[in-house]
Amino acid sequence: MKRKKKERQLLLQETITKNPFMTDEALAEQFSVSIQTIRLDRLELAIPELRERIKGVAQQQLDDVKALSPDEVIGEIVDLQLDDRAISILDISVEHVFARSGIARGHHLFAQANSLAVAIINDELALTAKANIRFTRQVQAGERVIAKAKVLNNVQGRTTVEVESYVDNELVFSGEFVMFRTKAKDSAKENDR
Amino acid sequence: MKRKKKERQLLLQETITKNPFMTDEALAEQFSVSIQTIRLDRLELAIPELRERIKGVAQQQLDDVKALSPDEVIGEIVDLQLDDRAISILDISVEHVFARSGIARGHHLFAQANSLAVAIINDELALTAKANIRFTRQVQAGERVIAKAKVLNNVQGRTTVEVESYVDNELVFSGEFVMFRTKAKDSAKENDR
Structure with missing residues (x-):
């Protein structure tokens, strides 16, 4: 299901907070958008890439x-x-x-x-x-x-x-x-x- | 224990028949002789090397x-x-x-x-x-x-x-x-x- 950008970014933030180990590929599939869109969303939301997120979990x-x-x-x-x-x-x-x-x-x-x-x-x-x-x-x-x-x-x-x-x-x-x-x-x- | 050559070769033949998977190294140790001696014994007794012996077991x-x-x-x-x-x-x-x-x-x-x-x-x-x-x-x-x-x-x-x-x-x-x-x-x- 396609969502408006705002809504998608909100959900994206929630999803990644819940599961920091999701790849951009999996997120793209879940939100029915391209990987490129997920990357741009992450940039706008200042969410680091997976490897950095995992390191972040290791407090x-x-x-x-x-x-x-x-x-x-x-x-x-x-x-x-x-x-x-x-x-x-x-x-x-x-x-x-x-x-x-x-x-x-x-x-x-x-x-x-x-x-x-x-x-x-x-x-x-x-x-x-x-x-x-x-x-x-x-x-x-x-x-x-x-x-x-x-x-x-x-x-x-x-x-x-x-x-x-x-x-x-x-x-x-x-x-x-x-x-x-x-x-x-x-x-x-x-x-x- | 060191043995006379004849005795050793007899025992070597028996040992290899019982356990064809023994390496020359293990045989040398068991008979307290050098690996070279085992190889010469095998040559004299026409006992093939380990890899060939294993293949022989696979009838x-x-x-x-x-x-x-x-x-x-x-x-x-x-x-x-x-x-x-x-x-x-x-x-x-x-x-x-x-x-x-x-x-x-x-x-x-x-x-x-x-x-x-x-x-x-x-x-x-x-x-x-x-x-x-x-x-x-x-x-x-x-x-x-x-x-x-x-x-x-x-x-x-x-x-x-x-x-x-x-x-x-x-x-x-x-x-x-x-x-x-x-x-x-x-x-x-x-x-x-």
């Missing part, structure tokens, strides 16, 4: 990755609170998809989620012990996958990390990763949680 | 991969009976390991296993729905991972594939993959199993 400072080299993370980390939560972005390109179907290969979504589960650990060494994962929706080239990780618990040197990955607010992958770490987490801090 | 013909392009398989497929079983080899090199620890990254072992689970499906399209995986032993650069997949069951267009990956007969990874396929498997054949 606190970005911790430094400890368990692996930053360049070993698959995707770009935009939020990281060690032993708490993390967000990364992976843009799916043709190299990530099956040639035949154009559908993203499972191991790339897994790699993004798994490396985020490693990165969230506040330890020099973190290794995956096991994982229980689901692929809930096909992902195509050109789509942007936002993975959100959070630490569920820390028990005797094992940390359980939940990762949920979304494309335009739709769940495409979810997984629970049980991670080994060399140092058990500080138990006082543990009791705070 | 029947190798089926053609259907669900993906052969070059999309991670690792080298050396045995494939569609909808039944498959084996692949992946040599772990420096590009597969964490720079800091030298330990193979989980997503590479996952990718080998997952692509084998896709390759085993006798269908033009196969996608992973979910997986339950375990990393049971660290893998280092220079090690050779042999993944063995078998189909456990086919129910209503979903195929469960079990994959176990070994280095020198030691389990390093195991996983159960539930795969979607477009065509349900022939039910008469299903009942045969």
Whole structure:
């Protein structure tokens, strides 16, 4: 449904406030306008582009990755609170998809989620012990996958990390990763949680 | 323990017959001799090298991969009976390991296993729905991972594939993959199993 510009911009502002992770493409579709129109709307409303919006959601400072080299993370980390939560972005390109179907290969979504589960650990060494994962929706080239990780618990040197990955607010992958770490987490801090 | 050459060659023959997947490195260690000695022993005994031995284990013909392009398989497929079983080899090199620890990254072992689970499906399209995986032993650069997949069951267009990956007969990874396929498997054949 087409709307007058004023009305559209009002709704656009609301929509983005509710869901800062929506791409311009998804917004264009929702409002039945061109991507260019969405971009102009954003400029007029001074709404930053997606990547900046995601960074904005990460209110606190970005911790430094400890368990692996930053360049070993698959995707770009935009939020990281060690032993708490993390967000990364992976843009799916043709190299990530099956040639035949154009559908993203499972191991790339897994790699993004798994490396985020490693990165969230506040330890020099973190290794995956096991994982229980689901692929809930096909992902195509050109789509942007936002993975959100959070630490569920820390028990005797094992940390359980939940990762949920979304494309335009739709769940495409979810997984629970049980991670080994060399140092058990500080138990006082543990009791705070 | 050092043994006389005759005795060692006899034991070597027995060991390789029992476990054709052992590398020269592992044999050298077991017999407390150099890798070169093992190679000379193999030459004298006319025992082919590992890759050839594995191919020898795959007695029947190798089926053609259907669900993906052969070059999309991670690792080298050396045995494939569609909808039944498959084996692949992946040599772990420096590009597969964490720079800091030298330990193979989980997503590479996952990718080998997952692509084998896709390759085993006798269908033009196969996608992973979910997986339950375990990393049971660290893998280092220079090690050779042999993944063995078998189909456990086919129910209503979903195929469960079990994959176990070994280095020198030691389990390093195991996983159960539930795969979607477009065509349900022939039910008469299903009942045969």
